[in-house]
Amino acid sequence: MPRTPASYLPIAEALRARIAAGDWRIGDRLPSRAQLAAEYGVSAMVMQRAQERLIIEGLLEGRAGSGTYVRVPRERLRMVRSRHREQRGGSPFRADMKERGKSGTWESHSQARVPAPEGIARRLAVQPGDPCVHTRYEFLADGMPVQLSSSWEPMAVTDGTPIVLPEMGPLAGMGVVERMRTIGVRIGTAVEVPRPGRATQEEANLLGISVGDLLTRIERTYYDTDCRPVETADITVPDVRWEIAYEIPIEQPEA
Known part of the structure; x- marks a missing residue:
């Protein structure tokens, strides 16, 4: 070489x-x-x-x-991240895809009582090793891969409730905001930090892209109204297919 x-x-x-x-x-x-x-x-x-x-x-x-x-150019769509996407009830992803005339689905696998790695513990304001529910997602639009997500929820928040496993029970697939609301946890803020990256072999296989393709990696954390982090996730979006746009509401001054 x-x-x-x-x-x-x-x-x-x-x-x-x-x-x-x-x-x-x-x-x-x-x-x-x-x-x-x-x-x-x-x-x-x-x-x-x-x-x-x-x-x-x-x-x-x-x-x-x-x-x-x-290479045949692929259609590149816009994915809008906004306050609006969290106010529609249910799954924000499914609602996003519906607005684009696509059927949004996903596959997931959850594990309970997974010790929080040091970096995740820091993001969730818990101790390293504290039990969490770790869920891996593969999101699809009309059966085609759109994004990946690795989500962590501290069991100190959800243990003993019907929503402890995000994709099981009566609220399966309803999204973090709606699920947390049913156990009295009100989400007040979501913080997202986007960073560029390159696809690994595993990511390329799951997303149907090439090794080394550009990615947008989003570190997202939900906070309740007391500023306590209640969920954090690493979201992976293929740049070749989706551009990320952030919608920022502007409050108007009172007349």
């Missing part, structure tokens, strides 16, 4: 220029790696690095057992 970027970046730039010039059109299969390496007078490993660079950039995609292709 070359250690210096100079060995493969010029090749990546040459391939990029040929795609832009239309030598290979969207959906076209590129010549084999060996053919391209011979054409450019470089090793197969250098050509591999050059193609991997363009896969990360979203210009190419590798198909197992088939080859490397010029």
Whole structure:
């Protein structure tokens, strides 16, 4: 594997220029790696690095057992994060997808009494090792993956109540705000911190994207009206399919 970027970046730039010039059109299969390496007078490993660079950039995609292709652009939709999405009752995700004419569903797996890792404990203002319910979600729109979420709720808040497992019982699928309200916990604030990232192999497999694709990672925490954190989650959204927009209400001064 070359250690210096100079060995493969010029090749990546040459391939990029040929795609832009239309030598290979969207959906076209590129010549084999060996053919391209011979054409450019470089090793197969250098050509591999050059193609991997363009896969990360979203210009190419590798198909197992088939080859490397010029990537077909995917429809990119807007996902709006706002106070409005939390005031409709039920699942905010399902309501978001309905507004876009899509059926929002999800798959989930919950575990109770999972010791809080140090970072999660800090976000929930509990002690490391305190029991939590940990739920992993895969959210779908019309059966296609939209986002992933890893949610943590302290059992000090929900233990012994009908909502201890988020996706079981009479309020399954109703969302954090509605579920907490039924046990007297009023959500007052949600804080979200978005950060850029790149897809790991596991994330790429679950989201149907390529390893290294851009992601938006959102660290979200719900606080009750006493400013106590009652749920925190790490949400993963593929940037190639969704852009994130934040709607900020502006309070008007009294006349």
